[in-house]
Amino acid sequence: MAESWATFGVDLHLEPAGPGLRRGLTDALRDAVRTGRLAPGTRLPSSRALAADLGIARNTVADAYADLVAEGWLTARQGSGTRVAERRVVPSAGTVRRPRERGRPEYDLRPGWPDLASFPRTEWLRAARRALAAAPNDALGYGDPHGRPELRTALAGYLSRVRGVRADPERILVCGGISHGLRILGAVLRARGVSTVAVESYGLRAHWDILEGAGLHTASLPYDELGTDPRALVHGWGGVPPTPHRGAGGVHMRLRRAGATGHRSPADDERPTAAPPAEHPGAVLLTPAHQFPMGVPLHRDRRAALVDWARRAGGLVLEDDYDGEFRYDRQPVGALQGLDPDRVVYLGTASKSLAPGLRLAWLVLPPALVEEATAEKGGVDTCGALDQLTLAEFLTSGAYDRHVRAARLRYRRRRDALVAALAERAPQVSATGIAAGLHAVLRLPPGTEQSVVQAAHWQDLAVHGLTRYRRPDALVEPLDALVVGYGRPPDHGWSGALDALCATLP
Template sequence: MARSWATLGVDLHLEPTGPQLRRGLTDALREAVRGGRLAPGTRLPSSRSLAADLGIARNTVADAYADLVAEGWLTARQGSGTRVAGRTVVPPTGAAAPPPERHRPLYDLRPGSPDLASFPRAEWLRAARRALTAAPSEAFGYGDPRGRVELRTALAGYLSRARGVRADPERIVVCAGFAHGLRLLATVLRARGAHTIAVESYGLDEHWRLLASTGLAMAPLPFDELGTDVRELTGLGTGTGAVLLTPAHQFPMGVPLHHDRRAAVVDWARRTGGLVLEDDYDGEFRYDRQPVGALQGLDPDRVVHLGTASKSLAPGLRLGWMVLPPDVVQDVVKAKGGVDTSGVLDQLTLAEFIASGAYDRHVRAARTRYRRRRDALVAALAERAPAIRVTGIAAGLHAVLRLPPGTEGAAVRAAAYQGLAVDGLVPRHRHPDAVTEPLDALVVGYGTPPDHAWSGALDALCAALSFGANGTGIPFPG
């Protein structure tokens, strides 16, 4: 079976097993250096860390490193670790020049992805085997367009227990991730005569583009210290069919919607017949405060609760769900085309993963791991970049690093100079003309890098944000 290592933007695919594994790893590393994917001076993970990532013996990695040191591809010095040797690679005579590779960052700190290296492969495989063994033959037909009943039943129980969602399996529709669910709901809104949807002034370009592609106009709502100001909904016309919110942990600002505004938005939906679309994108991850229950619990007949396995497990599963008001279920099924769009085996596996308790155990372990990373981020910035204010850290997988006015663009360039991929806050803003002025900040995700790469990512981030000796400015490179 192929194994992949994605640290530092490099994938190593190791096909051999058994006695040939050492040779396969040595060859893969040599080709990564020869082809320029591992640049001179790049520090490799320790043999222990790489072995853990690949699921192989530490001695196999140590032997492969030793072979490449002997060949001159790598260097190993006490206190400096194992690095790619600084040598000129000469392509074979007559060989065609390799196509230029797209530059990949050393560390990806963009928000939105969990630590993919921590995906619970062994537990997932065991759940898949149990689910496949127990599945009835009819499960492999075209099936219910709402999704497998086993998964909808498991989700109903879990969401009620963990998020305070009021649901039964008949009101849940499984979809292929949040974007798919949002597109289905936008189609339903258009069919019902809506021409506008209210959105948060800070959010994702991808969601705004998706909504625009369905023909819906967007009405951005202002933002302040209490979260999105939903009071502005009362000034919108009757054609506003819904409002899209991240009430438990606003993305990207990281604050929960104030309880008065939670009540106000539900009241608006009741008075107008509109819908509240609740994006509960990282509801499982709370650190310094009690979990904020789902908004849907206030009025299941007016709030659509949307969730996915993208942050808790992996986005590649393409599994999401909607808990719908009763009068919306059939419209969504119709918009879906009357067919199930998610793989049956993955649905059955997730159902078994939840029912067995493995999902809860995985989330608890992930919560502890991400909290440690967040704490390390806050401590490193307090020590090495004390003028940076860190906000939005009580929950989720990202933090907002407030910057001096006018410095966001320079900060993003400084981060790139250090080999970091980070997002600025200004491009996430969609209300430039009046109430909400965009803030300068970096949106830093601490979920993506594997554990062994986190300290290096922090070093690079602090170097990008370090202040000058007088503490009055950030020496961003041009």
């Protein structure tokens, strides 16, 4: 009997109560349907299976089902079993109604997303089947916290070939997204005695919050047309006494910059200034290949200066290479990590090239950090083994390269359409940072950013202003602009999104 009970149909939790089994069972089923615990269309166990489950006679269950069918709570059809009838569910008095979700905007041009409608479902499914067929049994266990060796090996080859990263599989740590990787690195840096991390004047608040949540202070570096300026790291903060202060976004620094000769000039007094951090930064987080969101690649002299600083000061460079595969009008900028793998931590992700829902990213670590970062991640792999195996197969089969090339062409066409629409319908607005990536910065007339964002809302268009990505202590003059992501809309919605955007521009 126990074996039969364990293998019968569907499970159903009921607690009959009352003066008789039939009435108690009928009342329990009726109450489960009335309150919505059993949704309309739910298939119930057969009378034989439920009787075995509850340890009662089959006729008792059959009679209870018949009573509820007669009352209209259940339906019974030959061949389809007994199901909950389609009817309006009346919630119980204590049920808390969920607030109605706000409708999604008709057009979404917020940056940071790829075109999810273009995810290569067919090729991914084929790769998943091949990967699962070839996977050893232990791949379905708890796993190595470093990540699946198949994926780490595939990543080492791909990153070396495409991004110029110098790595071997033993130095790659698979993690659940860039945010997960930053949490790991923040904890490692704090444990090593680092108190301050330098960051760019523009970037993602979520990343700054992660570092500050690890107990680290963040200090802004200047920014100009050549990208982030690392001279404060290289030459120090000019000997100004440390006067950091803490605001809503963490410790804010204002840097007083000297001219190229090192002497003050009247022009210097008009530039943004900052106080030095209480302690010199032990690490710097930046996006050198395609600064987010401004879109400028870091100048080669500054790339060399950053690596030189890391070597001299014993610091670490955290390189976020979030969209390195997508470039259109220039040769790809190689990873900064290739200049010094012992001082640069490379962070890569599948979120822009494939989909953020995969939650797959990777750290290419200096040898000295591998065990510390792995221990911080935890004793078992927290990233899905099957997705790791599928991505490994996707990379080694060439499907990933084919997908990226197709996506690059798709996004370039969208970017070209954006530039053409601006030239025709909003010539006073210029697009910058468009040689690579999945977004553009649209520079607006001074003082118009907030009104344009509000007008976009009225057009049922989601778009972000540049102010959203500017640090409160940013070492750069304020600029009115929009950050327009052209990756997110599906192909059929792109022309409508462009129309809505152009209708909001001054």
